[in-house]
Amino acid sequence: MSIKKSILKPDEMAALLKLKFGGKNINSHHKNSNIKKDYNLAYCYDTLDKVSRSFAAVIRQLPEEISDVVCLFYLILRGLDSVEDDMDLSYEDKILLLREFYTKNFERGWKLENVGDKAEYRELLANYDKVIEAFLALDVKYQNIITDICQKMGSGMADFVESKITTLEDYNLYCHYVAGLVGIGLSELFAASEIESKELESKDKLANSMGLFLQKTNIVRDYKEDMDENRIFWPEEVWTLYSPTFEGFSLNPNKSESLSCLNHMVNDALSHATDCLDYLKILTNERAFRFCAIPQVMAIATLAEVYNNQKVFTENVKIRKGLAAKLILSAGSIQEVVKIYKEMASAIAKKIPHGFPNSEETLELVEKINAYCELALAETYKSPEIA
Incomplete structure (x- = not known):
């Protein structure tokens, strides 16, 4: 994540400095x-x-x-x-x-x-x-x-x-094993420690979505790195719709077929967004909330960065360091997280290309996220308590 890209954005530079020199003490050692x-x-x-x-x-x-x-x-x-x-x-x-x-x-x-x-x-x-x-x-x-x-x-x-990860069903199952189970395990640990209520143990679907959202974001972003390591995590059922070979996207990164495949994968990740917000709404401990929320806001921002971005096929695309700092400092309440999701969904909406086969689905997904966020911001949430 380059600092240079944040220099012309005063709010991001301020967040970087605040994070570095104290602020909300996010980086303090326990x-x-x-x-x-x-x-x-x-x-x-x-x-x-x-x-x-x-x-x-x-x-x-x-x-x-x-x-x-x-x-x-x-x-x-x-x-x-x-x-x-x-x-x-x-x-x-x-x-x-x-x-x-x-x-x-x-x-x-x-x-x-x-x-x-x-x-x-x-x-x-x-x-x-x-x-x-x-x-x-x-x-x-x-x-x-x-x-x-x-x-x-x-x-x-x-x-x-x-x-191989052939079907979307395979893809979801693999992501469940490597990430969804982490979300489920964390819920169980939080409940066992009593920093959160026992209710969290019954929210496996939402906890699984928390993990899938992060894992799928990483899989989309890491196309180039994984291809260089001879690893393919994108489901064959999806990428073969757009190219006869997985390497073909890096050879023709600006082709509509390549970008359509990328956007297809982003759409799949975005399908978990509202589940993640539903999970975060349950949390009552401020520190547990921040722990869960920070990776989620980074993920939605990453999806906004990689959507319809041909650079995914040729380099490791990351969000700006200043933006990352701003997100970390902002992810302290459900209201702020909802605002971030709404902002990033709107950023994706502005990048939707005309005439692509999955552009309509992207629009439906971001409209769903926006509608959810509008409703959430109209509600009054109980503020998390500091342990």
């Missing part, structure tokens, strides 16, 4: 006394900074009773995902590791050398024994939730190791 006492937990937080800076920042501002749990939940699933992403592992080894990974969290001293497609992921797995020790220090109720999600995710990933 001063949990256990971290000072526990070497393994300290390692986990240090590693969290390396594998995901943005996620590390929002985890640290969670209430103390849940931040360590979510940190470990993320690292465990990051370790599992690193196994899936390593294209040098044989199918047999990968499938076995994915199916058994959840059991390793109870196997003191277990670690894995030279696995992962990035240095920081290889380092995580090479020091995974520290993650295990920190995990085993958690309350059993949290261990059980994390283990259940890890087992389901690993099994689902293993199912897709040797099979």
